[in-house]
Amino acid sequence: MADRLLPRTVRDVDGLEEDRRGTVSMFKGIEPEVVIAEDEPAERNAAAAFIRRALDDHLAPRESAIFVRSAEQLPRARSIAETAGLPFRTATTGRHDEDKALVGIIHLAKGLEFRAVAVVACDENVLPLAARVVDAFELDEVIATERQLLYVAATRARDRLLVSGISPGSEFIESL
Secondary structure, eight states, X not given: OGGGGSOSEEEOTTSOEEEOTTOOOSSOOOOOEEEEXXXXXXXXXXXXXXXXXXXHTTOOXXXXXXXXXXXXXXXXXXXXXXXXXXXXXXXXXXXXXXXXXXXXXXXXXXTOOEEEEXXXXXXXXXXXXXXXXXXXXXXXXXXXXXXXXXXXXXXXXXXEEEEEEETTOOGGGGGO
């Protein structure tokens, strides 16, 4: 599923390109639940329901995470956790050993794994971040980087994945 977010060719940190056509993943990823809501309250309710279902299925809070593109969307993520009754911590609050979900920005997700992940606020002009899409010369690289951020967040989910935003949603959601 998440591999569909990546382009046919990817460039590594050394600038070398790799053609991904014909690549077969050794793992079959989970299919995401995708929600494009009419407004923020509708997204909050859908994402909170996703989290509550995970909790009802006996997932511990620490096995869940809610990620957003940047700090500006963190209040939305916290509101979703509160609506779901999900105890949470942020990267700057709480300890890793506490039984609390992580609420944070996508940049903090790399290297982590959770049984349930909600990637929320995937709105138009948020993912890709409109402020980064200003220079036509760097547009392709910016779009690729932003797409890879969603890929990183989506691949943190082991069992359940929700990707949500407010209509019309991020252009990247179509790839899911």
